[in-house]
Amino acid sequence: MKVTEYSEEKLRASSQYKLLVSQLKARGSELNTMSLTNDYIKQKLTEKFGDQVTGFEEPYGMLTFEAPKEMNLKVLNFLNDDPELKFRFLTDLCGVHYPDNKGRELATVYHLHNLEDNVRIRFKVFTDINKPDDYTATGLFSAANWMERETYDFYGINFVGHPNLKRILNVDEMDYFPMRKEYPLEDQSRIDKDDEMFGRGGSLGFGTEKTDHGTLIESDKKNVGEEIV
Amino acid sequence: MSETHIRLPEGSIEKTTTTLNLGPTHPATHGVMQNILELDGERIVSTEQTIGYIHRAFEKIAERRPLYQITPLTDRLNYCSSPLNNMGWHLTCEKLLGVKTPKRVDYLRIIIMELARISDHLICNSIVGVDSGAYTGFLYVMQYRELIYEIYEEICGSRLTTNIGRIGGFERNFNDIAFQKIEKFLKEYPGVQREFENLFTRNRIFMERTIGAGPISAERALNYGFTGPNLRAAGVDYDVRTQNPYSSYEDFDFKVPVGTTGDCYDRFLVRNEEIWQSLSLVEQAYKKVKEFKGADAEVYHADVPEYYLPDKKDVYTKMEALIWHFKIIMGEIDMPVGEVYNSVEGANGEVGFYFVSDGGRTPYRLHFRRPCFIYYQAYEELTKGAMLSDAIIVMSSLNLIAGEMDA
Numbered sequence: 075m076k077v078t079e080y081s082e083e084k085l086r087a088s089s090q091y092k093l094l095v096s097q098l099k100a101r102g103s104e105l106n107t108m109s110l111t112n113d114y115i116k117q118k119l120t121e122k123f124g125d126q127v128t129g130f131e132e133p134y135g136m137l138t139f140e141a142p143k144e145m146n147l148k149v150l151n152f153l154n155d156d157p158e159l160k161f162r163f164l165t166d167l168c169g170v171h172y173p174d175n176k177g178r179e180l181a182t183v184y185h186l187h188n189l190e191d192n193v194r195i196r197f198k199v200f201t202d203i204n205k206p207d208d209y210t211a212t213g214l215f216s217a218a219n220w221m222e223r224e225t226y227d228f229y230g231i232n233f234v235g236h237p238n239l240k241r242i243l244n245v246d247e248m249d250y251f252p253m254r255k256e257y258p259l260e261d262q263s264r265i266d267k268d269d270e271m272f273g274r275g276g277s278l279g280f281g282t283e284k285t286d287h288g289t290l291i292e293s294d295k296k297n298v299g300e301e302i303v
Numbered sequence: 304m305s306e307t308h309i310r311l312p313e314g315s316i317e318k319t320t321t322t323l324n325l326g327p328t329h330p331a332t333h334g335v336m337q338n339i340l341e342l343d344g345e346r347i348v349s350t351e352q353t354i355g356y357i358h359r360a361f362e363k364i365a366e367r368r369p370l371y372q373i374t375p376l377t378d379r380l381n382y383c384s385s386p387l388n389n390m391g392w393h394l395t396c397e398k399l400l401g402v403k404t405p406k407r408v409d410y411l412r413i414i415i416m417e418l419a420r421i422s423d424h425l426i427c428n429s430i431v432g433v434d435s436g437a438y439t440g441f442l443y444v445m446q447y448r449e450l451i452y453e454i455y456e457e458i459c460g461s462r463l464t465t466n467i468g469r470i471g472g473f474e475r476n477f478n479d480i481a482f483q484k485i486e487k488f489l490k491e492y493p494g495v496q497r498e499f500e501n502l503f504t505r506n507r508i509f510m511e512r513t514i515g516a517g518p519i520s521a522e523r524a525l526n527y528g529f530t531g532p533n534l535r536a537a538g539v540d541y542d543v544r545t546q547n548p549y550s551s552y553e554d555f556d557f558k559v560p561v562g563t564t565g566d567c568y569d570r571f572l573v574r575n576e577e578i579w580q581s582l583s584l585v586e587q588a589y590k591k592v593k594e595f596k597g598a599d600a601e602v603y604h605a606d607v608p609e610y611y612l613p614d615k616k617d618v619y620t621k622m623e624a625l626i627w628h629f630k631i632i633m634g635e636i637d638m639p640v641g642e643v644y645n646s647v648e649g650a651n652g653e654v655g656f657y658f659v660s661d662g663g664r665t666p667y668r669l670h671f672r673r674p675c676f677i678y679y680q681a682y683e684e685l686t687k688g689a690m691l692s693d694a695i696i697v698m699s700s701l702n703l704i705a706g707e708m709d710a
Contacts, residue, residue, distance in 0.1 A: 134398060134643045164528055166644070166655055168670040185644055185657065185672075189525070189539075192546050196644065217528030220680045228362075243355035243709055252363060259367045 110158065110191045112137040118159060122152055129198070140198040146182070147209040149197065153186060154214055161186040161195060164211070167221035169229035171203075171254045179203035180231055184211070201231065210236040228253035320348055323691070327356050331434060331695045334705030338682070338694070345690050350683045354676075358709040365669040369634030370396050370470060370610065373669070378464035380673060381707040384423035384650040385465045386415045386455065391647035394549055395656040396470045396610070399643045404605045407595050408472040409551035411603065413588040414485065415458070415467060416550070416647075417581040421492075422451045423650030424532070424574040424581075427702040431571055432503060434699045435512040440502050447495045450488045457481040471611040472604025482589075489586055496582075500575055510568065517685040517697030518566035527684075528677040531652025533701060536573045537565030543648040550647075555587050567700040609636050634664050651675055651702055675707040 115137055119127045127149065129140040141149045153161040166185040173179055178200035187194050199208055210233040211218040222233045223242040230251035233239055241248060250257065311317055326337035335356040341348040361376045368376075377388040390412050397404065404412075425448055429441035452462040458481050459467040459474065468474070503509050519529070524537040534541055542559045544552045560576035562569030595602070604611055608627050617624035630636055640662040646655035652674030659668040678701060685701075686694045 133641050136644060138642075163525055165646075165653065166657060166670065166672045168657060170659060170668045183657070183670075185655070189541055189546075194644070196642075215528065216523075216526045216680065217677050220676065224676075241355075243358040245355075252360070259363060 110188070110193055112195075115159065115193070115195065118156065119149075119152075123149065136194055136196050138196040138198065140200060143199045143201045143208055146197075146199045147211065147214075150184070150186075150211055150214055153195075153197075160188045160190055161193075163187040163189050164215040164217050164221075165194070167211070167218055167225060169225040169231050169253070171229060173255045175200065177202050180206050180229055182208055182225060182231055203230075206231045207234050208232070209234050210239075212236055227251070230254070319343065325694070327353075331698070332703075333430060333699060334703060334708075336703065336705050336708065338698075340691065340694065342691060345692075347686050347689055347691065347694055350686055350694070352679065352682060354679070354705075354708050356709065357705050361710045362669055362671065365666055368665055369631075369636070370638075370666075371612075371631065372634070373666070374468075375464065375466045377671075378466055379706050380671060380710060381423070381649060381651060381654070381675070381704045382463060383426050383704060384419040385463065386419040386467050387423075387647065387649045388654060389465060389467050390416050390550070391645070391649065391654045391656060393468050393470050394647060395643060395645040395658055397605075398645045399641060399658055399660060400470070400607070400610065400639065402471055402605050402607050402610070404472060404550075405602045406551060407592060407599065407602045408604060410588045410591045411473060411477060412468070412550050413552065413555070414585050414592070415455075417584045417588070418451050418454060418485075418488075420581045420650050421578050421585075422448050423702070424578050427650075427699070428503075428571055428574050429499070430699045431513070431567065431696060432509070434696050435509055437503070437506070437509065440499055443502075444495065444499055447488075447492060450484065450491070454481060454484045454488065457484055469604065469611055471607040474612070476601060476603040477592075485585070485589055489582065489589065492582065496575075496578055504572070504575070512692075512696060513567035513571060513700070515564075516567040516689065516693045517700065518564045519681060519685060520565065523681070523684070524565055527681040529652065529681070530674050530678075531649065532573045532577060533565070533570060533652065533678055535560060536562035536569040538563050543646055543653050547646070549645075554591070555584055557584055567696055570700045637662055637664055646672065649674060651704070651707065652678070671710050673707045673710055675702075675704055676710070679703055679708060 112132055112135075116130055116139070119139065123141065123145070126145055127139050127141050129138070131138045153159050163186065164184065165187045166183075168183055170181040170183060171179060172181065180201045180203055182199045182201070184197040184199075185194065186197060201208060206229070208231055210222055212222065212233075212235070219237070220242060222231075222236055223239060225231050226233060226236075226239055227241045227244050228251060240246065244252065321342045323340045323342055324337065325340055326332045327335050332338070337353040337356070339351045339353070341350070359379070361379070365373050365376060374389055374392055377392045378385040380388050396402075425444050429444050432438070432440040455465050455467065456462050458477055459465050519527075519537050521537045521539050524534050525539060529537065530541065530543075538561050540559050540561050543549070544557075545559060557580045558576075560573050560580070562573050608623075610631065612631055613621075613624035613627050618628045619625075638660045640660055642657070642659045644655060644657045646653045648654075653672065654674060655672030657668075657670040657672065658666055661667040682697070682701070685697050689697070
């Protein structure tokens with residue numbers, strides 16, 4: 075590669091910055107008259123899927139809806155391929171755990187963005203915690219790969235067809251899904267931990283003072299679960 | 304096989320590639336992450352990334368904290384530009400709670416956000432220099448990043464993990480010294496930036512190292528969920544500040560620079576141009592702030608007693624202020640039910656917050672959209688077939704921040 079010639083050309087090309095604010099403002103004013111409103115998206119979806127897409131809401135202006143878990147790829151594909159909808163950018167994918175929703179405890183939440191018309195929507199799929207199977211969106215969005223791994227890592231949602239579904243942020247040996255609601259965070263006031271650097275018991279002599287339950291060191295030696303919970 | 308070869312065990316297949324572990328604590332990774340590279344000579348055949356070494360479970364911790372205690376967690380995402388994350392978080396809360404901030408607060412926020420963007424881009428671009436063997440630029444600009452940190456210090460008292468601002472505005476008004484420091488920065492910095500660009504932009508060695516290294520097409524970048532300067536370097540003019548203006552960005556005039564090939568050189572140029580745009584934004588915002596006179600110039604927060612800590616002197620003398628102070632500190636305020644997604648243009652791209660509230664005192668679920676985490680997936684595609692030295696430079700020009708990746 076001859077650097078001098080190549081780079082000259084490239085420099086010229088890449089230094090052509092475009093003035094976009096005014097264009098975008100103009101585009102924004104067009105937008106208001108355009109038809110891609112939440113109502114229109116809702117209408118398109120119900121035309122295509124009938125009563126299988128449900129739960130239409132607009133919290134803080136963002137259209138939100140849900141579909142059965144078998145339908146998630148069909149809906150994503152439709153949103154992606156439809157020449158008017160064009161939701162082709164996967165902004166975010168994450169899980170939420172609702173332990174009280176029996177039979178549909180785990181939600182997978184997709185945030186999709188139509189960059190051309192600048193419209194965002196939120197799409198949810200609920201699964202049973204005993205059989206948390208979704209279809210993977212990696213075929214559509216390369217970005218979904220790690221986001222699905224993260225969701226699997228924290229919520230145990232199994233994305234069927236994912237090329238490499240293993241833990242990403244936690245250690246591989248972990249045998250539970252820590253973001254589920256059955257794992258509450260530690261009570262900040264517990265005193266049973268052998269944590270000498272933070273003055274809670276330990277070999278340095280902190281916490282050896284007598285309390286109603288004996289010394290803290292003694293309670294350390296007992297079974298922690300029995301003693302405290 | 305000739306006799307000079309090392310004899311392999313019966314039935315084994317000779318491996319022709321070398322495995323190289325780059326990281327977790329390699330100086331060139333600028334953070335704790337691991338790349339397992341499969342090398343054929345010096346060419347990369349495949350890479351596998353392992354992340355999560357500094358995962359701190361922020362999303363879980365946030366489920367037990369009242370809103371104001373979550374701000375310090377956001378500091379530690381992209382720690383090179385914490386104010387941007389802080390502001391993103393405050394804006395998300397304000398959207399959920401329906402708080403409207405005064406214009407002056409918006410402009411002050413823009414000053415802080417754009418300064419943060421400058422300091423982040425400055426680090427990224429100078430580190431690209433370091434990784435291509437040019438240390439001078441990095442050392443030169445570091446002392447000017449210091450000026451930005453001094454401005455933060457004047458406003459909120461801390462430098463790196465700033466915890467700046469509150470829901471509704473700032474904890475105190477900008478004082479005269481802060482404004483003087485901003486003026487000083489605006490005066491001194493353009494010369495420094497020109498000098499920095501002189502050092503690199505047309506430097507033949509730098510160009511040879513970065514042009515064509517780790518390119519990505521606009522289509523692939525979008526599919527990979529790229530945002531921010533990395534996406535713009537590939538030629539897509541997507542910027543949250545113009546697409547979904549927040550904090551009164553619609554009152555300002557600025558350009559969104561785009562590149563063409565999405566390689567390291569384009570990313571470098573886009574970031575440099577964004578620094579100039581940010582400088583102009585700081586200048587515009589500064590002028591607008593100075594237009595407020597009299598009582599208007601004393602406005603630095605919205606009126607939200609439920610979430611904005613009252614003045615200390617009021618706490619000691621007024622009953623109502625004392626009650627609010629107590630309730631806020633003890634986290635005894637119930638939030639409205641709802642779910643909200645809000646995003647700001649961070650230094651690396653769209654920093655998003657997905658906040659689900661069930662009406663309790665802490666978030667029911669909080670998810671951070673971390674741009675780093677999402678675009679680092681493309682690393683394998685960017686480096687396949689490239690040289691080992693390119694792999695390093697691609698990593699730094701993507702601006703990977705381990706804190707943001709692992710949350």
